[in-house]
Amino acid sequence: MSNPVKQFYELGPFRIDVANRLLLRDGEPLPLTPKAVDTLLALVQHSGQVLNKEELMKIVWPDSVVEEGNLTQNIYLLRKTLSDGSNGRNYIETIPRRGYRFVGESHEKREEVADFLPAEQIKVQTVIEEKKKNEELNGSEGASTRKPISPLHSLPPSPIHRLLPLRLPWLATVAIAIVAGLSYLLFFSRTKPPELKATIESIAVLPFKPLSAGSDSENLGIGLADAVITRLSNLRQIIVRPTSAVIKYGNLNQDLLTVGHELNVDALLDSRFQRAGENLRVTVQLVSVRDGTPLWADKFDIAGANPLAAQDAIAERITRALALKLSGEGQKLLSKRLTTNAEAYQAYLNGRDAWKRRTTPAIEEAIEYYEQAIRRDPEYAQAHAALAKAYALLGFRYDTQESKQSEAFPKAKAAAVRALQLNELSAEAHTALAVVKQRYDWDWTGAESEFKRALELNPNDAPARELFALYLAAVGRLKEAKTEINRALELDSLSFQFNRDLGEILYFARDYEQAIEQLRRTLKMYADDPQAFAAHRLLGWIYLDHGLPDQALEEFIEALRLQRADSTWPSTLRQAYTAAGMQGYWRKWLELQQPRIQRGRLNPFYLAQIHAFLGETGQAFAYLGKAYEDRSVRPAVLQFNPNFDCLRADPKYEALLGRLALTRSAETGK
Numbered sequence: 001m002s003n004p005v006k007q008f009y010e011l012g013p014f015r016i017d018v019a020n021r022l023l024l025r026d027g028e029p030l031p032l033t034p035k036a037v038d039t040l041l042a043l044v045q046h047s048g049q050v051l052n053k054e055e056l057m058k059i060v061w062p063d064s065v066v067e068e069g070n071l072t073q074n075i076y077l078l079r080k081t082l083s084d085g086s087n088g089r090n091y092i093e094t095i096p097r098r099g100y101r102f103v104g105e106s107h108e109k110r111e112e113v114a115d116f117l118p119a120e121q122i123k124v125q126t127v128i129e130e131k132k133k134n135e136e137l138n139g140s141e142g143a144s145t146r147k148p149i150s151p152l153h154s155l156p157p158s159p160i161h162r163l164l165p166l167r168l169p170w171l172a173t174v175a176i177a178i179v180a181g182l183s184y185l186l187f188f189s190r191t192k193p194p195e196l197k198a199t200i201e202s203i204a205v206l207p208f209k210p211l212s213a214g215s216d217s218e219n220l221g222i223g224l225a226d227a228v229i230t231r232l233s234n235l236r237q238i239i240v241r242p243t244s245a246v247i248k249y250g251n252l253n254q255d256l257l258t259v260g261h262e263l264n265v266d267a268l269l270d271s272r273f274q275r276a277g278e279n280l281r282v283t284v285q286l287v288s289v290r291d292g293t294p295l296w297a298d299k300f301d302i303a304g305a306n307p308l309a310a311q312d313a314i315a316e317r318i319t320r321a322l323a324l325k326l327s328g329e330g331q332k333l334l335s336k337r338l339t340t341n342a343e344a345y346q347a348y349l350n351g352r353d354a355w356k357r358r359t360t361p362a363i364e365e366a367i368e369y370y371e372q373a374i375r376r377d378p379e380y381a382q383a384h385a386a387l388a389k390a391y392a393l394l395g396f397r398y399d400t401q402e403s404k405q406s407e408a409f410p411k412a413k414a415a416a417v418r419a420l421q422l423n424e425l426s427a428e429a430h431t432a433l434a435v436v437k438q439r440y441d442w443d444w445t446g447a448e449s450e451f452k453r454a455l456e457l458n459p460n461d462a463p464a465r466e467l468f469a470l471y472l473a474a475v476g477r478l479k480e481a482k483t484e485i486n487r488a489l490e491l492d493s494l495s496f497q498f499n500r501d502l503g504e505i506l507y508f509a510r511d512y513e514q515a516i517e518q519l520r521r522t523l524k525m526y527a528d529d530p531q532a533f534a535a536h537r538l539l540g541w542i543y544l545d546h547g548l549p550d551q552a553l554e555e556f557i558e559a560l561r562l563q564r565a566d567s568t569w570p571s572t573l574r575q576a577y578t579a580a581g582m583q584g585y586w587r588k589w590l591e592l593q594q595p596r597i598q599r600g601r602l603n604p605f606y607l608a609q610i611h612a613f614l615g616e617t618g619q620a621f622a623y624l625g626k627a628y629e630d631r632s633v634r635p636a637v638l639q640f641n642p643n644f645d646c647l648r649a650d651p652k653y654e655a656l657l658g659r660l661a662l663t664r665s666a667e668t669g670k
Contacts, residue, residue, distance in 0.1 A: 011105065020211065022037060035061070042060060047102045050095050052099035053100075074292075201266050203241070203269060204245070206250065206269065208271045210274075211274040221250065233461060242492045244356075245263060245494050249263070256270060257289060266289055270285050339382075339383075347369045351367075359530055363393055363397070367394070370386050385429035385432050387412075389431070392436055394408040439631055448475075469481045469482075469485035469501060473508060482502070485498060496529045496532075507538070507542050508641070516539065536555045537559040576588035589610070603632050620644075
């Protein structure tokens, strides 16, 4: 099979790789963004012609409206790059008040090019070693001898829950290698150059982009990014955007500066990879969002059937790289072995993929994968921690088998404890144990201690911050809860669940207008989310308590539609509402749900809320008793939801708080 023919332009010692939007010198890619290369390519293809600024911007940014400063910055970077090593030759001429013209000589060539350069043996070349070598040669930082690489394009991303299972065991090794270089940049170079300290406070790792398309290239690219994000999130000194926030930014033509501003970060890690059988080459570049300049670049070549075996050695080198800046605990966080079993790691990745869908069948699927990972490697702490979180969530689902639900919390607790026995530094395991202590043991002090330990270990863990926010609401600390959920949103503003939780916390505070606005905005952005029905239902209750029953009706009906209720129910419930208002609606709803209620397939705590709204306090307390027994009580809702106001003067309400080891919150105002 012949190799593909690729198009190039040669300009003196430089070569433009058209397909990959790279500028090379002596075969090495130079640190330019794809849009800067596009700018040069446009000028070269119109060699000798004057391109006015408007024409040039339309060529480079055909579907975007950008400021002229972006073009000016590209021209500046091109001139700086082309003049370096070219004897000061001028390639780009400025025509005052008009535009630019390419004035150098260029030649178009087409060549057969192999898809992949032979990979070397595992090579982790950290920036520290490079800096040392350059200083020895040049007596300086040696920036001119670096061999940085340029970003590449990728296929458009799909939602992460649609990814095919990843089949490559390289992700953890590559992640550790990249973290080694970034760790040096983010810590050792904080004083040289001085501007980096003010620049690198937050970072986003974009999906890795394949050099050539393949059946699983997109999946691998997202998986590589996810692995690096997971590792970097353990570093306390910077904010790292989670995978859910960056997954959509793999589009071929997206401008890096635009992406960086949308993600509100100081720097982007933009990367590419090549594959050939079991070999993998990864090149990475850290780009400043402020001006588009590359800050650091490196490459990692990996060969062999099971590179996971090299994790410990690579992690040891990272520890040496960070030794002067991280505590002993911080070193352990980066060097801790996850697993050397490729099959266990693959099963764990499949479990994470299923977990992100959050439906009950998906959670059960994730549990099967995590248990498979543990069978492959019984000491895989990360899999035990993930299993604990999955079982804890399953414990609140009533659309699963009763036996699975009743066993969920004890299994969650056992998995969390085992994870911490294997790795006390696992933030995920501390979070899982915190949830179990809160929702199963009613151990509020112990839960808070575990949450704080988790966030101490990983301040960038957005899900842990969200769960801590819900804990704070449960113990009656609404102001702190609002602060914590906003911190989670700072890390992942695109999370449907976080946005919904903020709306609910505002509702608890009786700030109806802001709660409605928040949930409307959330549903506008995430109308297709599998859990959107829950946000519609919450919005319905807020409308109802805010004195807007007609709007509440529409939200309740929409929630039923999304839950695929019987097609006759909406008209039946509308008739009941017309006849007797929301009291009629909820009485008819209870009537329609009787088969599920009798089988125990509806959450008793939600039934208690409905009966409280109807003024049926006896039945409300009866269902609250059941909710206490099966751990479905939501203490924050119990304390702050207006529908329970009618119960709070009853001694049985104080008794229930006592059983939950809670006291009445001063923030309820009741």
